[in-house]
Amino acid sequence: MKQYCQLVRHPGNQALFLAAELSILAASAGQPLHLHAEGLRGTGKTSVLRAARQVLPRLERVRGCLYNCDPENPHCPEHRGLDARSLVSLGTEVIPMPFLEISHAAKVGTVVGSIDLARLTNPSRPAAALLPGTIPQAHRGIIFVDEINRLAETSPELADILLDAMGTRPGRVQVEEAGLPVVELPVQVTVWAASNPDEDPGPLEDVRRQLADRFDLRVAMGRPAQAEVVEQMLRAADGVGTHPGAPRPEFDHAAFAGTFLPDHLRRLIAGLYVRFSVESLRGVEALQLAARACAALGGRAEVDLQDLRRVAPLVFRHRVDEENLGRLVGCLDEHLPKGERIAGALAQPAGPPDHVPPRVGLLARLWRGRQRRDESVPARVLPVAPWARARPLRELPPEEWVRPGDDLRP
Ligand SMILES: [Zn+2]
Incomplete structure (x- = not known):
């Protein structure tokens, strides 16, 4: 895994670092800012987002709670009805902010939750209980969905679940299992997604507009445009990277x-x-x-x-x-x-x-x-005129008839 602070930053990816850090800080304050990074294959969007896991802040939860109950405001089926004294006796623990992934081929049961077979078949004390899925387990943290456009196309029901989780603030998730009452949980998750609009099935907004609109921040990733940047990346990949890296961000x-x-x-x-x-x-x-x-x-x-x-x-x-x-x-x-x-x-x-x-x-x-x-977006205005005042060709010496390079800045 690449080190977040050592990743080479360049004009094509700087906006993603900023967006990820804004989103982490907002998540730590309980205010999800959902983020969608779009770009061609190989622009490193997933590398940046996955590496950001290393700098996530820590949070306090009720000890052992798989739903990450906030000790001040427990919400899970097991802890939400407890009085203050029982909560204190359970104690608390500090864990890294959750960062979980949902693949485009995930199953609904693993994403929202399913019946806990281990507890159901426990010989000494069998009980019907729910095992929280990826979304409830990421409460107060981040869910990352790579290739979200493929997920939206192949699993519309997963897209619906994400819409619910990202909807209002806080979102919600509903767990349904045959033979058990429907459980609805408030969830506060920040969704990060990545997609390549040039690959099948095309841009997310064409596949599921509603889902694309629900992201608060959208970043278009670009390729590094300067040879020096690529050289720096090659050095880093070869283990001879000497660039000082970025300071570790503080999320207060x-x-x-x-x-x-x-x-x-x-x-x-x-x-x-x-x-x-x-x-x-x-x-x-x-x-x-x-x-x-x-x-x-x-x-x-x-x-x-x-x-x-x-x-x-x-x-x-x-x-x-x-x-x-x-x-x-x-x-x-x-x-x-x-x-x-x-x-x-x-x-x-x-x-x-x-x-x-x-x-x-x-x-x-x-x-x-x-x-x-x-950014390989068709330009509305393409600079084609020279910056210098135009002079008749016959007044120019032949070596100035054609100038090398395309740098049009003065
Ligand atoms: Zn709990």
Whole structure:
């Protein structure tokens, strides 16, 4: 397993690291931010998401509870009716935040729960009890679904179960077994998913739109575009990696709880919702939550415009069309004071693919065109004009008739 902090970060995958860390922090504070990473095979989306397991925070549960009951608020069939004294006598334990996977070929029983055969056939004290499935066992943690588009196509019933678990906050899961009463449990799980929209059966939004919409953050993964980055990855794969790595992220849920969004930014978010025809309120709620997580990761209590600017592309990528997304991000840029725009651009020199360096007018459109071309998305504006003022060919020396390279930046 690759070390999370040692993974090589580049403009094509930086947004995924940010999204994963926002989601982990929000999960530790009991506020799921569901995340969907889309990208071609080999872009490393599953490697990043699986490696993030190494940096997950720890949580306290009722000792031995397979459903991860919060000692302050037990919810499982065994502990929810207990009085405070009995709970204290059970004691608590600290475990790593759960991180469980559901494969696209999983069975409903293993995902939601089934009858506990070991307890049913126990010769000394047979009892009909439920064995919690993957989702109830991931309560207060993360469920990872690779190839979610295949799951949605081959197991619509599993997609329904995920929809229920991700629905309201908290979600719910229903366990049905012949001969036992139906058990409904509240679950608070954060769902992470990955898919390759170019492979069968195509993009998740075409297979099950409702499920695609339920993700709060969506990241489009890109290939590394610079040879130096690929070289660094090759060195790491060959065991001669010497790059210092990223610092281990700190997930302080108390700091997250103390963050707040100032009124003028909430007004700005409300304005974005109306102006850019964001489909659902869920989108702007996710923006608010993700921006608070972003401030907390940055060690600040008050959300600022830079936080909104960083998370907006993750939140709106699947909620507004591409043209409006560009305008929306441009609108946030306009609100940033000029000095901060430059600071923001410098802080992320090579930013994730959707981190469009703030520029104005035509330059901004040309730059976005380049960015989209890098993501293999058809560009609306392809920069084809030279940056220098055009001169008649007859005035140029022959060696300048054709220039090598395609770097169009000034
Ligand atoms: Zn319990």
